[in-house]
Amino acid sequence: MGNLKNLKIYLRDLIMNNLRKTNEIIQKLENIVYKLRYVLEFIFSLISIFGIYKLVTIKHYFGYYHKTYLTLATICTMFALAILIYCCIKDREKIEKIFLTFMIPVGIFYIAFIIPSYAPDEQAHMWKAYEISTGKLITTIESDGSSHTEVPTDLLKYQPGKVAKYLSLIGQVNGKTNYNHTTKKTSSAQNYSFILYLGSALGFVVSRFLGLNILIGILLGKIFNFILFLVVGYYVIKIIPFGKILMASYLFMPMVLQQATSFSADAITNIVMFLFIAYVLKLVFQKEKITLKQDVALFILSILVGIVKIVYIPILGLILMLAFKKNMTKKEKAIVLPICIIVGAIVAVAMYLFSTKYISTNMIPYYEENNVKSSEQIHYIMQNPIEFAKIVKNDWVNKSENYINMLIGSNLGWLNIYVNKIIIYLFLIFILFSITVEKNENVLNKKQKIWTILLGIATIIAIEIAMYISWSGVGTKTIEGIQGRYFIPVGIVLLLTICMKNNYLKFKNINIKILTVLSILNIFAIQSVYLFFA
Numbered sequence: 001m002g003n004l005k006n007l008k009i010y011l012r013d014l015i016m017n018n019l020r021k022t023n024e025i026i027q028k029l030e031n032i033v034y035k036l037r038y039v040l041e042f043i044f045s046l047i048s049i050f051g052i053y054k055l056v057t058i059k060h061y062f063g064y065y066h067k068t069y070l071t072l073a074t075i076c077t078m079f080a081l082a083i084l085i086y087c088c089i090k091d092r093e094k095i096e097k098i099f100l101t102f103m104i105p106v107g108i109f110y111i112a113f114i115i116p117s118y119a120p121d122e123q124a125h126m127w128k129a130y131e132i133s134t135g136k137l138i139t140t141i142e143s144d145g146s147s148h149t150e151v152p153t154d155l156l157k158y159q160p161g162k163v164a165k166y167l168s169l170i171g172q173v174n175g176k177t178n179y180n181h182t183t184k185k186t187s188s189a190q191n192y193s194f195i196l197y198l199g200s201a202l203g204f205v206v207s208r209f210l211g212l213n214i215l216i217g218i219l220l221g222k223i224f225n226f227i228l229f230l231v232v233g234y235y236v237i238k239i240i241p242f243g244k245i246l247m248a249s250y251l252f253m254p255m256v257l258q259q260a261t262s263f264s265a266d267a268i269t270n271i272v273m274f275l276f277i278a279y280v281l282k283l284v285f286q287k288e289k290i291t292l293k294q295d296v297a298l299f300i301l302s303i304l305v306g307i308v309k310i311v312y313i314p315i316l317g318l319i320l321m322l323a324f325k326k327n328m329t330k331k332e333k334a335i336v337l338p339i340c341i342i343v344g345a346i347v348a349v350a351m352y353l354f355s356t357k358y359i360s361t362n363m364i365p366y367y368e369e370n371n372v373k374s375s376e377q378i379h380y381i382m383q384n385p386i387e388f389a390k391i392v393k394n395d396w397v398n399k400s401e402n403y404i405n406m407l408i409g410s411n412l413g414w415l416n417i418y419v420n421k422i423i424i425y426l427f428l429i430f431i432l433f434s435i436t437v438e439k440n441e442n443v444l445n446k447k448q449k450i451w452t453i454l455l456g457i458a459t460i461i462a463i464e465i466a467m468y469i470s471w472s473g474v475g476t477k478t479i480e481g482i483q484g485r486y487f488i489p490v491g492i493v494l495l496l497t498i499c500m501k502n503n504y505l506k507f508k509n510i511n512i513k514i515l516t517v518l519s520i521l522n523i524f525a526i527q528s529v530y531l532f533f534a
Contacts, residue, residue: 033083034090038100041083045105046223048076053112057166060534080105088512095511096237099248100230102515106252107226109526110261115169115533116158116218118413119262120483123159124187126263127151129197129221133204137194139358147358148184154214156183160414166533169215177207177214186362189265191355193307196265199225218263225267229260232271240278241285242440243499245511247278249434250492252518253427254409254419254525255485266485269308273315273489276301280318281496285442289327295336302340306347311466312489314458316344321448370480371473380475381465392464395479404428406484407491409525415483417532419525426521430514431495437510440501449497456494460487 033040051073058066084101091097117123127149131139141147154177157163194201203221207214237247250256251274259266279301283290298319305312319340323333366372381388396403410424411417444452463486464479471481507513 033086037083037087037090038104041080041087041101041104042108044076044080044083045108048073048080049105049108049112051076056530057170057534061167061170092509092512095244095248096234098511098515099237099251100234102519103230103233103251106519106522107229107257107261109523110257110529111219111222111226113526113529113533114258114261114413115163115166116215116222116263117160117163118417118533119258119264119266120414120485121188122263124189125192125197125200125265126155126158126218126221127185127187128189128192129200129263130155130204132194132197133201133208139190141357147190148186149190150182150184152177152179152214153181153183154178155218156185158215158218164533173213173215175213177212177217179208179214186360188360188362191358192265193351195304195307196268197263199228199267200263221263222261225263226261229267229271232275236271236274236278239282241281241442242501243435243438243496245434245438245514246431246495246499247274247492248511249431249514249518250495252515252522253407253431253488254412254522255407256409256488257522258409258412259485259488265308266488270488272301272304272308273312274492276305277315277318277489277493277496280321284321284325284448286327290322290325290332295332298336299340299343302344303347306344307351310348310352311462311486312459313345313348314455314462315489315493316341317455317458318452318493321451372471373474374469376474377469377472381468388468391468391477391479392461394477395464395482396460399482403482403484403487407487408484411484412525412529413532417529419528423521423524427518430517430521434514435495435499437505437507437514438499439504440499443499443501444497452493452497456490456497459490459493463487463490 051069055066055069055073058064058069084105087101088098091101117126119125128139130151131149139147139149154175157172163169200221202224203219204217206212206220207217233251237244237251240247256270259270261267279298283294283298302316302319305316319337322328322337328336405411405421405424406415408424408427410419410421412419463482467481467486468479472479
């Protein structure tokens with residue numbers, strides 16, 4: 001009996017030890033999965049969505065479902081969804097993490113289904129990115145004033161009109177690219193800063209180093225830009241002191257996503273502006289003393305704002321809200337804040353003056369036909385400020401709805417991919433709704449709101465002036481060339497002024513619900529993209 005009892009105890013201990021070890025192994029595996037969850041989701045989503053792309057395009061053109069792509073897409077979609085659900089359970093209280101969870105697959109849909117070169121001026125930005133990938137950060141200006149970008153001849157295949165349907169892309173990744181066979185091109189992006197292409201240029205560095213097809217280099221460039229968007233977007237939502245759900249919702253707009261997953265300079269421009277706005281507001285509501293490290297970060301961000309686009313200079317004025325904070329010394333307020341604003345503005349002006357040295361030869365016929373003369377237009381504005389104010393007012397009276405729709409994403413591609421207006425209105429409704437469902441510990445006070453609105457209006461006027469000077473005939477009564485995407489940084493600035501502190505609607509897991517709805521709406525937008533290119 002004693003031996004039998006000992007045997008039972010031994011077996012029980014053995015089973016318990018094995019169960020404990022099994023639980024430890026499972027816990028370790030779960031920890032690994034948790035730490036790598038976004039990487040795994042990105043990989044499975046990438047394979048899944050490109051598998052779906054191949055599946056639907058082959059079915060559309062050849063009339064059958066490819067078994068390999070069907071199997072691959074099904075398996076990877078199941079894994080991606082499992083990780084998405086797992087992240088929603090684990091991270092449901094952290095809006096910045098929920099943002100990553102939903103944004104990863106949604107953004108990859110845009111990468112997969114929008115044909116390269118179909119974001120506005122994207123082919124010119126691809127040429128600039130390639131030039132930078134070779135180490136040439138500034139496009140050379142020749143003695144006669146002309147300039148050109150030297151790119152692989154194979155890259156010229158990817159231009160609007162040359163690649164207009166998914167059918168034209170089939171089989172292109174199998175070809176071998178001769179990176180030494182190049183062609184000189186003049187592009188509208190030759191005067192842009194290399195900083196705007198660090199992500200996209202990396203795609204060409206990798207493809208050239210590994211000897212990959214140029215189309216893979218293009219896709220890698222779009223993917224690297226998107227990864228930058230994900231990382232910065234996560235940090236922006238994390239540090240912004242209020243309007244976190246609003247910011248997350250805003251980043252889900254189709255136009256923001258199209259630009260973030262393209263070679264467009266907007267990919268970096270927008271995230272720089274989002275980061276600057278969030279960082280300044282973080283400092284405004286920070287209770288601890290602002291450190292030297294934070295002063296340096298603010299200085300660098302101010303320079304980046306100056307680099308990305310001169311019309312956003314007024315937004316630098318957000319820094320002045322720090323002048324009324326007690327967490328900065330009088331000396332810091334007198335030195336740091338003015339330096340950040342002045343240096344940012346000087347950089348912006350210097351970048352603009354530098355850009356004027358480049359001659360856009362492809363635009364000369366348009367300028368001549370429409371009597372576009374920048375210097376004369378500036379003189380006209382100065383001589384007729386009241387008349388110009390009326391022109392700006394009429395522009396917004398007549399086109400404001402169109403600008404807002406385009407800002408959200410009613411006209412994707414080269415403004416010729418039309419997304420159903422119902423989808424656009426639903427985006428607008430849910431973005432505004434996101435403001436009402438968040439409990440904010442901090443919001444702008446009355447004076448800060450007035451100042452922020454004034455800066456937003458000043459930025460809008462700066463955009464109007466810039467386009468009137470560079471795209472409209474001298475003395476004309478209309479402003480040409482404005483696209484809604486130019487107002488993306490302004491839109492979030494103005495929306496943040498209506499965030500509330502106490503009056504909010506309470507919903508359980510509202511961040512997950514809102515981003516789920518916005519993800520579904522993006523799928524409908526992608527459907528419009530698919531129908532356009534199919």
